Each structure stands twice: as C-alpha cells, then as structure tokens.
Amino acid sequence: MLKTRIITALILAPIAIGGIFFLPPLGFALFTGAIITLGAWEWANMSGIESQPGRVGYALVMAALLYALGGLPALLVLWLAIAWWLVCFWLVRRYPAGSERWGAIPVRALMGFMVLVPAWVGLNHLRNGGFQFGDVANNLVVILYIFLVVWVADIGAYFAGRAFGKAKLAPRVSPGKSWAGVWGGLAAVALLAILASLLANAGVAEAMLLVVASLVTGFVSVLGDLLESMLKRFRGIKDSSQLLPGHGGIMDRIDSLTAAIPVFALMITLLGWLTAGQVVA
16 A cells, blocks of 8 residues: 555656646646546436446536636635535534535535635635745745645644644544644644745744734645545545545545635735735736
C-alpha cells in the first residue's frame, strides 16, 4: 500500500504543480475545471447515482455549468458559498438527525454543485484578480498559501490529535477527529500566517488580519472534510473512488480545499488584497 501511495504521488505531483503554477489563465481554468469535473463524477456516486452513464452525465453537467459561469462576477458565487458552508455546519453538527431532509439523491446531487462550483470559481478568482499583500504581488503565491494553510492545518491536527485527542469533534461523522486536533491545526496555521507576513514585509495590521483570515480558513477546511465524511458515511463507502491508487479519490484529496478556497478568496477580496473580477478573466 505504501509503495502504491508513493508511486501515485510521484506521478501526480509534477502534473499538479505544472497545471497549477505554470499554465496561463485559460489553461489554468481548463486544468482546474477538469479536476472539478472528475470530482463531480465521484460526487455522483456519493449522491447515490450508481450507474456509470448517470455519473458521467452528472460530471458533464458540472463541466457545462463551469463553462457557462465564464464572465460572471466571482463575488456573487463566493457570497453564496459562505451561506452554503454555514448550512453545512448545521447539517454536520446535527447528523444523523436531519438526514431525511437531504438524503434524497437529487438533494445530495445538488449539494455537489454547491461544494464544487464555488471552489473552482474561488481558485480562478485567486489566479486572475490583482493581488497585493505587503511586498508580494504574485497570484501564484496566494494560491500556494491557501494550499499551505490546508496542509499545515491537517498536519497540526494530526500530531495534536494523537497527543491530546480525547474529546471527539464529531464522533457520528468522523470518529478520528478531535477538538485537540482542531486547536493544534489552528495553532500551526497561525504560525504559518505570521511567517508569511514576515516574509512579505507586511505591516502589523496586515499581519493580524492575515492571521484572522487564515484561522477562519483553517477552521472551515475542517468543515469541508467533515461534510464529505458525512456523505460517505451516509452512502456507506470508505473512499470517493479509486482514481488515485493508494490515495482514494479526487474528493478525498480536495475536500478541505473545496471549503477553504472560496472562503479565503472572499475574505482577502473584502480586505482589499485581491481585486474583484470575473470568474474567468
């Protein structure tokens, strides 16, 4: 299993790095759109759509929707994402109570659009907007930063959870997660934000705001993970798919990012570090 995981990671890493950091805006939109479409194919299964024609059809509808969103103001979609993740907090907190309201296949399918579309919009907004934080004015840096926030939160949660994780965060959704893990992950994120502020020569006020924005993003990333865990538990599956041998599926790798990206993109836009623009410039 470990050998398979390593081989898969060695193959995927250069593809992901090249697609995210070395493509022009249009190529970036197409590359990230392809990833979201694959995620939609997996989400169809989590929704209860078992047939391959149904899953492919769902993915094609997702791809068509992403194409149709070109030129739409990104902020509109990002505000809708904020409302959606507030609803998700309520759903996850109550599970399994309330599942009779969202357990129907069409409702779960609709949930996939609410998760995946804002993630793509937010990521392309980060790529195309005018960015400035401290001395840094490179959009690729802010994309790297949001990935680091999610990864650091996950790593911090892992070690803090192993050391102190007695009080469970959401045992009916994901028994392995603990409140100690959440606080450990957020502490690691705060340190990352401080380091990033120092490297960017940001002022004290900017640095404090980045810490706050990063903490909110780190917390929301946990919610993205929990939502997918809830859907998989309801569906009775362990992984979203087996597309990535040894790693599960696309959604298993990007679940936290789907929540973190739109929230962070909206916050730094409101803070004035990123200019508002269209979904795809």
